[in-house]
Amino acid sequence: MNTKSRILDASLTLFSEKGYHSVSVAEIADAVGIKAPSLYKHYKSKRDIFDGILSEMQIRYEKQTAALQMNGSNPAADAGIFSSVSEDALIHMGIGLFTYFLHDDYVCRFRKMLTIEQFHDAELAALYTKQYTDDPLSYQSQILSMLSVCGLFRDAKPDIMALHFYAPLYLLLTLCDREPEREPDALCLLEQHIRQFNQIYKKGISQ
Amino acid sequence: MNTKSRILDASLTLFSEKGYHSVSVAEIADAVGIKAPSLYKHYKSKRDIFDGILSEMQIRYEKQTAALQMNGSNPAADAGIFSSVSEDALIHMGIGLFTYFLHDDYVCRFRKMLTIEQFHDAELAALYTKQYTDDPLSYQSQILSMLSVCGLFRDAKPDIMALHFYAPLYLLLTLCDREPEREPDALCLLEQHIRQFNQIYKKGISQ
C-alpha cells in the first residue's frame, strides 16, 4: 500500500479512537512511520486528510450498497431468497448485516469516527443518519413489505416492522462499538430478537 | 446561579457541541462572561471542569432513577399503573421517557457529550452503556415481566420484549440528537411503534 493511503488508514484509526481534534499530525505521521512535514507531500492540510477519508468512505459505501441494492431501487432478489427458507434466512441476514457492520475494518472505524464527529456539522450528521438510520430502515422496509405482499408475513406497516427489526440491531451495534467484549452477549440477544420477530410477524404459524 | 455552576453549565453546552478537546478554556470563560485565568479560581484545570460535569450529572442521574426506581429494585408501582389503562398508558410512558430524554436540558447535553467522548476511555463507555442501554433495558424488562406475570401481556422473554420496546426509542432518540428538525416524524413513528408493540404483545386481543 502506498504512503498516501497508509496516511488515510492511520488517520481513520486515530480519528475513530480520539476524534479529529485530539489527534495531532505528528501522531498520524508517527503511525505511518514518517515525519510530520512529509505528510504535506500527500495532503495539503490536516483537514484535507479528513476530507480524503470522507470521500473514500463514501465511495466504498456506494459500491457496497449498489452491490446489495441497499440504497433503494429493488431488493426483490433478496426477498426472493427468503420466500423459501424463512426463519434461518432471516437470522442469517440479521447476523450477517450485524457482523459486517461490526467487523469490516473500514465500516467499523468510519462509524466510530462519524459517531464522534456527528455534532460538528450538519453534513456529517446527515451522512450518519443516511448510513446508519435511513438507508437500512428503507432497505428492510422494502424487503418486509415484499414479504407481506407475498403473503409470508403479516400485513403490518412496513416501516414500523423495519424499525422493529433494525432498531435492536442498531442498539446492539453501538453497544459493541463501545464495549467489544460484550459481542457474544449481543449476538445471543440478536438471535433471540430475530427469532421472536419472526414468530410475531410470520403468517400461518400459531403462537 | 453562582459562577462555579455557570462554568459547569457553559462547559457542558460547549463540550456537547464540539467535544472536550475542541473547546478552549478561553471559549468557556467567554461563554460565562469572565476571562480565562479566572476559571482557575473555581477549578484547578480544564480536566477538573470535565470531571465536575461528570460527577454532577451522575448525582442527578442517581436522583432521577431513584425517583423512578429505574435503577433496579422494584418498578411494581409503575406496573400497577398499567394494569388498568393499557395502550394509552404504554404510549404515555414511551413518549414520556422519550421527551424527557430529548428535552431535559441537562440529560440531553450530557448524552451528546458522552456520545462524543465515549471512545476516549472505558469509564465513559461504561457510563454511557449504563445510562442509555443497560438501565433502561433492565427497567423495561422488569415492568414487562410484571405485566406478563399479571397475565396482561404475553409470556415472552422479558429482556427481548424490553429490547423490542426500547431499541426503537433509542434509535429515534439518537436521530433527534443529530437532527432535531425530525422530531415530529420521530414522535409519530414512536407512537405507531408502541401501538404495534402493544397489539403484538397484549393478551386477549385478537389480531
Next chain:
DNA sequence: AGTATAAGCTAATAGGCATTAGCTGTCAAG
C-alpha cells in the same frame, strides 16, 4: 475600623500545534 478571603483582572510563560522553507537522495525519462 481593619483585615482576610474571595473573585476578578492583565501580563507572562512554556509547551504544543499545524504549516512552510529549503535541503537531500532516488529513480525514471530523455
Next chain:
DNA sequence: CTTGACAGCTAATGCCTATTAGCTTATACT
C-alpha cells in the same frame, strides 16, 4: 549523463493553548 519530479528529512515560524504570577477590588468577619 543529466535533469527533473518525487518523497523524505531538519529547522524554523507563528499561532494557539493551558496554566501561573501577581495585582486590584469588594465583601464579610472580628
